[in-house]
Amino acid sequence: AQRVTQPEKLLSVFKGAPVELKCNYSYSGSPELFWYVQYSRQRLQLLLRHISRESIKGFTADLNKGETSFHLKKPFAQEEDSAMYYCALKVGYNKLIFGAGTRLAVHP
Amino acid sequence: DGGITQSPKYLFRKEGQNVTLSCEQNLNHDAMYWYRQDPGQGLRLIYYSQIVNDFQKGDIAEGYSVSREKKESFPLTVTSAQKNPTAFYLCASTGQRGVGTGELFFGEGSRLTVL
Numbered sequence: 481a482q483r484v485t486q487p488e489k490l491l492s493v494f495k496g497a498p499v500e501l502k503c504n505y506s507y508s509g510s511p512e513l514f515w516y517v518q519y520s521r522q523r524l525q526l527l528l529r530h531i532s533r534e535s536i537k538g539f540t541a542d543l544n545k546g547e548t549s550f551h552l553k554k555p556f557a558q559e560e561d562s563a564m565y566y567c568a569l570k571v572g573y574n575k576l577i578f579g580a581g582t583r584l585a586v587h588p
Numbered sequence: 589d590g591g592i593t594q595s596p597k598y599l600f601r602k603e604g605q606n607v608t609l610s611c612e613q614n615l616n617h618d619a620m621y622w623y624r625q626d627p628g629q630g631l632r633l634i635y636y637s638q639i640v641n642d643f644q645k646g647d648i649a650e651g652y653s654v655s656r657e658k659k660e661s662f663p664l665t666v667t668s669a670q671k672n673p674t675a676f677y678l679c680a681s682t683g684q685r686g687v688g689t690g691e692l693f694f695g696e697g698s699r700l701t702v703l
Contacts, residue, residue: 566630580630
């Protein structure tokens with residue numbers, strides 16, 4: 481079955497603390513994974529994709545095929561990182577399935 | 589201003605009524621999508637269309653219908669057969685470069701409440 485699991489509904493940290501938002505997937509094919517973010521009163525938008533191996537706004541995510549994970553990490557959280565984060569898996573040519581999302585709250 | 593426009597933002601409906609949500613894009617994108625967003629469940633795919641006059645069911649298509657008569661437009665009808673229609677609906681699109689790269693562009697959403 482194709483599935484994306486984000487086990488945490490809410491992650492609450494203080495400013496400057498490290499952040500790790502967990503994402504696990506189930507897919508029989510070669511996985512392509514993404515992180516999307518929705519800031520307050522803004523549209524859902526792409527944050528980063530595993531294939532680019534890029535760092536966006538200090539966030540990185542590494543695909544671990546052995547553990548079927550794609551956790552999102554940032555060494556020092558900022559208040560402006562507070563948002564809803566969704567992990568997504570591409571299945572087929574142009575279809576994305578999303579996890580349930582994790583709300584990140586960064587406190588001053 | 590380029591982008592995806594969903595309307596209306598808020599909609600109330602009585603039980604037993606059909607309602608149509610509008611989604612228009614001027615990004616010249618080929619593929620368009622409808623997702624339903626519920627608290628604690630994330631986004632679930634209702635229908636998607638890769639090209640005009642063609643569309644496919646997503647994971648939760650029952651009780652919904654779509655059409656794709658124009659490249660720019662992908663309206664979603666929530667029928668009376670949908671058992672739990674109260675939700676937030678998101679429309680998205682992607683172009684030829686986006687297709688395969690996984691980058692979807694989303695609208696602001698429409699919140700449907702059934703009274």
